[in-house]
Amino acid sequence: MTLTLAFRNLFHDRVRLAVTLIGILFSIVLLAVQLGLYLGARGMIISMIDRADGDLWVMAYGTKNFEEAQPIRARERYVALSTPDVMSATPIVTAFTDWRKPTGGSTLVVVIGADTEEGGIAPWNVVEGDVSGLGARDAVMIDKTYLEELGVNGVGDTAQVGSARVRVSGLTEGIRSFTVTPFVFTTLNRARQLVDMPADNITYVLVKVRPGADVEKVRGAIRAQLPGDNEILTRAEFRDRSLNHWLFATGAGVALLGGAILGLIVGTVIVAQTLYSSTKDHLAEFATLRALGSSKGYINKVILMQAGLSALIGYGLGMTIALTIVYMSEQTALPIVMSPGLAALLLLLTFAMCAVSALSAIGKVVRIDPVMVFNR
Amino acid sequence: MTAVATVSHAPAGTVAATANVVLDARDIVKDLGEGAGKVRALKGVSLTLNAGELTLLMGPSGSGKTTLLSILGCILTPTSGTLSVAGKPTAGLGPEALADLRRNHVGFIFQSYNLFPTLTAEENVRLALDVRGSRGSDAVVAAQRVLQKVGLRHKLKSYPSNLSGGEQQRVAVARSLVGSPSVILADEPTAALDSENGEAVMSLLSQIAKDRSRAVLAVTHDPRTVPYADRILRIEDGLIVGEERRAEGVETVHELARTRKRKANA
Ligand SMILES: Nc1ncnc2c1ncn2[C@@H]1O[C@H](COP(=O)(O)OP(=O)(O)OP(=O)(O)O)[C@@H](O)[C@H]1O
Ligand SMILES: [Mg+2]
Numbered sequence: 001m002t003l004t005l006a007f008r009n010l011f012h013d014r015v016r017l018a019v020t021l022i023g024i025l026f027s028i029v030l031l032a033v034q035l036g037l038y039l040g041a042r043g044m045i046i047s048m049i050d051r052a053d054g055d056l057w058v059m060a061y062g063t064k065n066f067e068e069a070q071p072i073r074a075r076e077r078y079v080a081l082s083t084p085d086v087m088s089a090t091p092i093v094t095a096f097t098d099w100r101k102p103t104g105g106s107t108l109v110v111v112i113g114a115d116t117e118e119g120g121i122a123p124w125n126v127v128e129g130d131v132s133g134l135g136a137r138d139a140v141m142i143d144k145t146y147l148e149e150l151g152v153n154g155v156g157d158t159a160q161v162g163s164a165r166v167r168v169s170g171l172t173e174g175i176r177s178f179t180v181t182p183f184v185f186t187t188l189n190r191a192r193q194l195v196d197m198p199a200d201n202i203t204y205v206l207v208k209v210r211p212g213a214d215v216e217k218v219r220g221a222i223r224a225q226l227p228g229d230n231e232i233l234t235r236a237e238f239r240d241r242s243l244n245h246w247l248f249a250t251g252a253g254v255a256l257l258g259g260a261i262l263g264l265i266v267g268t269v270i271v272a273q274t275l276y277s278s279t280k281d282h283l284a285e286f287a288t289l290r291a292l293g294s295s296k297g298y299i300n301k302v303i304l305m306q307a308g309l310s311a312l313i314g315y316g317l318g319m320t321i322a323l324t325i326v327y328m329s330e331q332t333a334l335p336i337v338m339s340p341g342l343a344a345l346l347l348l349l350t351f352a353m354c355a356v357s358a359l360s361a362i363g364k365v366v367r368i369d370p371v372m373v374f375n376r
Numbered sequence: 377m378t379a380v381a382t383v384s385h386a387p388a389g390t391v392a393a394t395a396n397v398v399l400d401a402r403d404i405v406k407d408l409g410e411g412a413g414k415v416r417a418l419k420g421v422s423l424t425l426n427a428g429e430l431t432l433l434m435g436p437s438g439s440g441k442t443t444l445l446s447i448l449g450c451i452l453t454p455t456s457g458t459l460s461v462a463g464k465p466t467a468g469l470g471p472e473a474l475a476d477l478r479r480n481h482v483g484f485i486f487q488s489y490n491l492f493p494t495l496t497a498e499e500n501v502r503l504a505l506d507v508r509g510s511r512g513s514d515a516v517v518a519a520q521r522v523l524q525k526v527g528l529r530h531k532l533k534s535y536p537s538n539l540s541g542g543e544q545q546r547v548a549v550a551r552s553l554v555g556s557p558s559v560i561l562a563d564e565p566t567a568a569l570d571s572e573n574g575e576a577v578m579s580l581l582s583q584i585a586k587d588r589s590r591a592v593l594a595v596t597h598d599p600r601t602v603p604y605a606d607r608i609l610r611i612e613d614g615l616i617v618g619e620e621r622r623a624e625g626v627e628t629v630h631e632l633a634r635t636r637k638r639k640a641n642a
Pocket of ligand 1: 408409410413414415416417435436437438439440441442443444
């Protein structure tokens, strides 16, 4: 009966129900977009590091993130290779440079050069062409998302990077950068050429440690042989450093999380307001319930169920809209990501929001004097 | 005054020689309001309610009838005095324990019915069972049985807004009855009804009071309710000022009322 009563109370006043649901809906959509953008940003920031096949990254001291790193000497690779328990040490080149569109104008890109036969970093989610196609003269691979920005239509098109001509040999889907700067995959040597890097320089050495060996020990052994202007990070450390830089040092993540908190507050206020006024309207009924001898818990249950039902319906509607937005953002440079974890978190937050909102209504109802049943 | 020893509980079916007292109030005083607006609404009321009797509480407006009913029903606590319901003393009980007592032993009927507008007749009655933790098909059957008893078998699925005042009050009677309380307290149950419906409700109440395990107390202004009473208590200005009882062999209290008038005129 508590559920029936909660349900009827809720649907008794359609206007108020609509306001409640709009409040929850607004809250969920805002939360989903902000947290989804956060997740999307996180994914973009760490995808390159996560995809790279290695345990340790040797890089210039003070590197803040994957895209912006100073060059190091190419021979550091051999230092790493000669360290016991190192299985492979792959040189990688990354740098910003200008991509001149065939149609005129130019745009900033991040060139990523690695020899795919060595492992390291290779394009993934390839939808056209093949990674082995990078072996061909001038070949580069780019992501479909950036075709328009790069002024090309697809495989076979050419453009100018630095002083060299490049030809699109393949396309990936969904490899996006947080800086909205397109990634351009190519081989190690061609990358050096495109960004004008001397032949004895590289950006990273990606070290793979023999399975079972102690990564910390290997790191210590490599560091002992390298000059101090290098540093060696584990995959997790590099990931954290990149996240810290982009999400927190730049304030982008703070803004996203702040927006999410705002959504939560606005939703709570609206639901609290409507639930409180609904409870006030039904106060005489709650007083009657109390006169009939119901416990406080019973009445609180009715109110909480009203809140819970609002939460469920609001969540259903809100998620429908949120998923539509997520779907529409999929092909854009700033995808909003919805994961099962985030969906569960949103459900939890919705329930928490409604439970907190119910507090003022419960506060009102525990103070009712059942004597009012006689004075209607 | 009833001796304490008679405040006993004859098991159902036992026809006790002494009246079966289900409610016992002693020297109830109640102050309402605060500061300058403080009013002593009850000034020392003592009464007992016997199972198997319909008692009417009559008195002018403001005499303290509703206040007394609230106290007897454990909704208000007295400023002083003692009360026991179904043999259980209420002294020192907190709000939850009092709610417990109401749930288990008291049924209420209100002047304005106090039905839940969003629930059907059957659901309104079932709610009173639900509050007692009684759910499921047993509760449905019990609710339907008691609605049949009040003559509303055909209105189970009707909402209060689709019922006449008399029908709504009969749903309320069914609701008060369904938990088998020891005491049913009604505040002006016929005040909002026309005479036909009022009489139907009163006849229902007197029928309910025939149950040997239950007492019914109805507050009323309405002289038409008098014929149904087994006993009438008069309250004035916070004090019980008179009690009349239907004499042995007398069919109604009509005569009693007439006797009273004669006495008053004499
Ligand atoms: N909350 C309150 N604060 C102060 N005084 C009150 C309060 N409630 C009732 N009273 C006073 O207490 C007295 C008894 O009130 P009560 O409602 O019990 O009378 P009643 O006999 O039920 O009257 P009626 O027939 O009009 O319903 C009245 O004088 C009333 O004004
Ligand atoms: Mg009154």
